[in-house]
Amino acid sequence: MEAGTFLPSPPPLSQDLAISTHGLTKQFDRHIAVNDIDLQVAAGEVYGLIGPNGAGKTTLIRMLAAAEEPTTGEIYINGDRLLRDQSNPKLKQRIGYLPDDFPVYEDLTVWDYLDYFSRLYRLREPRRTRRLREVLELVQLTSKRKSLIATLSRGMKQRLSLARTIIHEPILLLLDEPVSGLDPIARMQFREIIKTLQEAGMTILISSHVLSDLAELCTSVGIMELGYLVESAPLAELYRRLSRQKIILSSLGDMDTLAAELKNYPLVQEIERISGKNQIRVDFSGNPEESAMLLRSLVEAGIPLTEFHCTQEDLETIFLKLGHQQVS
């Protein structure tokens, strides 16, 4: 047997972590806004930071963007220490930060606004014009490039803010409540852009106090409460660990017979008749293969099933079950 066979797999290399913080803390006078946070976000993730107002999300993001000095603790971006001084300007270039109250200059045109920021980032021609065209295309504002910002809708302004946040091609995006106040269509458009950026290889941290904004978008979520990071996990793990599967069944035959048959299966935890409908809902603790076996067994037992519908508890139910404050 080779030496080392029983060694546990090594922890992820710090370069594989887009963000890694150790004991990150921010105290304002006597109030601790961010309390001893060890956050790890793997490269390529869309990490949703969720928490009620005042939980500390903005303060945490501002520290990650080097806009706020931590009281104590350390921040590493792709393994490199982030400091607020001038010691590592290249590192800050890798970060794009969209604050929650980003002002747009209403009397500029869309093009001039982006051109202004691209010059601040010292993009030179011909890269500058090429990059402006790219980001306008990405945020679907090409047709608005000559319009005054004052004439844009709120959703368009928010997409423009995103465009200016990525103009210098950062690899880490920090977005503070980017979809608050947007209507459902504007939110959907924003989500589509985030997906495109993720596919292009960016790591994205995005905060919201509206859980449903992030559920469709994120690969991992962290929950903040009163300055603490009380949960941080890949979505798939949260679902696997905490979400129960429910199955809705209906039958042409007698529902008592169906209920009696279901009681024979140990993975069927709870059986509930849905009032007013010829349906039964069960809590099922098995995996998808085991639910397929249940379906086959019921059919073989002669139950004339007309419906067998598997659903999972959603993220909101999981969070409430975890005892967290309402975050949606």
Ligand SMILES: Nc1ncnc2c1ncn2[C@@H]1O[C@H](COP(=O)(O)OP(=O)(O)OP(=O)(O)O)[C@@H](O)[C@H]1O
């Ligand atoms: N500059 C500051 N000086 C004093 N206290 C501050 C400062 N910035 C934030 N705080 C306090 O720190 C706590 C966390 O605020 P923060 O804005 O980070 O929360 P949040 O989760 O982003 O909330 P929201 O969802 O409302 O944006 C709050 O109690 C806030 O009042």
